[in-house]
Amino acid sequence: MIRTVATTPFDGQKPGTSGLRKKVPVFQQPHYVENFVQSVFDSLSEFEGETLVVGGDGRYYNREAIQTVIRIAAAAGFGRVLVGRGGILSTPAASAVIRKHGAFGGIILSASHNPGGEHGDFGIKYNIGNGGPAPEPVTDAIFARSKEITQYRISDAPDVDLDTLGITRVEDMVVDVVDPVEDYAELMGTLFDFDAIRDLFGSGFTMRFDAMSAVTGPYATAILEETLGAAPGTVVHGEPLPDFGGHHPDPNLVHAHDLYERVMAPDGPEFGAASDGDGDRNMVVGRGRFVTPSDSLAIIAANAHLAPGYRSGIAGIARSMPTSGAADRVAEKLGVKCYETPTGWKFFGNLLDAGLATVCGEESFGTGSSHVREKDGLWAVLMWLNIIAARRQGVAEIVGEHWAAYGRNYYTRHDYEEVDAAAADALVADLRARLDTLPGTVINGLTVEKADDFAYHDPVDGSVTTKQGIRVFFTDGSRIVYRLSGTGTAGATLRVYLERFEPDASRHDLDTQDALADLVEIARTLPDIEGRTGRSAPTVIT
Template structure:
């Protein structure tokens, strides 16, 4: 039997191998037991999915198990973005949400993401309890079910459509009127759940746009549904070759991540977008509060925060930690280098749809391209260049890795190590402001090496030193 393990964004597995109907029912029962024991089963559980194979079937099986446990399932009528599920949990005061998604993973994967009543991704203390319960039940099939018809008859199943309520709330968080001045936008929902979310507000306001990949395709066009530079060549080509497009906006499969293309088709690193939006929200929107970023996210954010005199909260990787700070109303914006962000007054969950529209609003109101905004900010706070590499480990290197990172050098890449953080992985901050971070994958023999410096040349030195330290 498969072993259920919740990672940074829930339990994920390969369809028909470990991600099976039986295992889904067991995990759903474990969630139901957790909710009942914690006294939070009232007001129902939102159940939704992204556009992957069998998503609707999985949601129906989960609804049947929830109903069998006496918990009302609020079943989304179509595939739904992750941030919309978070929004609906809060809007309804629901007990939580079960979301069938593997986000940006390749199409052979699916997953279960559980969000408790506060709307953010479940924290480790919660997922550990669900994990333990599920693994104790493996092989015993300790769940009960009701047919969907019987569940409806007992008022334990309701089909819902959160689309309109979410978009209405988004109108209070984005200046869509400003977008009327921007010109034509390029949109790419990557065959995912943002269909009808990225385009609907623009259509309603008569804002011109060109859209691609806006039909269902569980294979995601042969690429992982990740809006990173490597996986959106068709979108880059569209924006680059259409001089009327001012900005390209993309989202991943479950619409919690964003991808931004400038007017010339240049891909803009998410790290830089977070820093620019922090400045915009404080300087133009006049929002108050700090900023949260993961340990792997650019210190460009810190430099902008220092400019405005606001605190920086560094978190482990995983948006749940940033979501907590949003829920506590401590920050203006929180973001991760992996293209997730949210803002004050919004859901404590990544929202790629909101991120895209905020960037469009910023570009429209500032009257500049993203690159022009970046150059202006670099002139104020200095230049930051970031990169991430995956380092594959041999069995010998993997065995030696813990001891290696436990004895970090006092100097590396020609600079003194001024700070060592073990918040998540091992992060070395150097005397010239450069840094490198080593994070071991929990599922494969890979170390993720993150680095940052003030120039491409210096970054190459930092990354080379990091690779040599791990692999040498």
């Protein structure tokens, strides 16, 4: 039986760069999930009888929210739901399933790299038929609907058994519980030289993959250990847990520091990697060398031809604006274009669909390609394994040779997390007001060449996206970027990005923070971060 339930709008159901994210107790409020999901469906059309993909990263409240989505989808008139067993689907796997099965779209239950648990974070994101995050016109329509919703329709059917593969029905809608790994693993096998990677592991090559008690555990175990022959135990923290084992599932030098230390140890594995809560981010580290996400994007682009799925070359590269310019020099050498977009994977979708870009990346530990429409942590790890297997070199040697050929971009990001939102907004507004007066200013010996507020003109659909980050360029080629992140759930996160290009190979082994020390000081004093926010130091440095 389908019921119509009267409701009233909730404030703040505005999807950010990766959907709607709030604390778990917010989503647990009566009608909260129902309102948002109904707002999604009310903003769409012509989906009657179509297929919807549903899954999530296994965090707390994942299963309950999935049951609600299924019941509302049945009431809305969808013909079929594909849901991952156990409610599990990594974000890139969900994109792959949407694309393979020609689904109308998908709903992903995740807050990506944010902490989980009873009092942690939760999120809901809608992906369109190309497998990618909903573009701004769609998310704007969802938000507009959420502010005026007065009712939702929902089935009274009992819960679906999410742990048993097979087909059941909710009203007239088919619910198909599928293996969450199968379609994704099949796709990876078409892109990479699995035989070469098997030979690599067979030669004694050692690796440690930290799934961070998040969604990639089943995927990494199936592909790395069971298919490619990595030693049992290569994958650690491989069981997805509702609270991610009490850890922060963000694969960076702070939250995956144990992995870094193990690989750097003299008797540690030769290669280490990690992925985040929903499987779309990655960290790569080799014995003696951590690989920054910006460098990883550039090196992957330069070596993609070594993988079977990319042997014909790449059409172009796309990077988010805060990501370093390392990929730009690779694009120039390859004779392809490098596109600079706002932060948020949805901005890559048009470029990928139009065939203008093949490899994409963000400095926030996200890399991917045209195989799906999301960033893909395990894909990036497999690409690195393919490169290592083809070149028979270690990570440090591969990175060193890349810098020698292209130069090194010293790069760091300083995050000030959970800053008072009003103070953060005022800081950015003040910087924006000073843009015209900054050029020519000398600060700590460096001269400002130009300053702007980044705006993106989409070359495919002509849309314009403004106010995407304050950029300050110096005459020596260095730059500082300030932007507020849209992925947190408490206060504001001020991200500060610092970059300097170094062509001299004799200066490629400096400590990053030392190489950027003057920029770090300028970045703090120019907007008076401490005076405005009370923060004397960043929360996280990557």
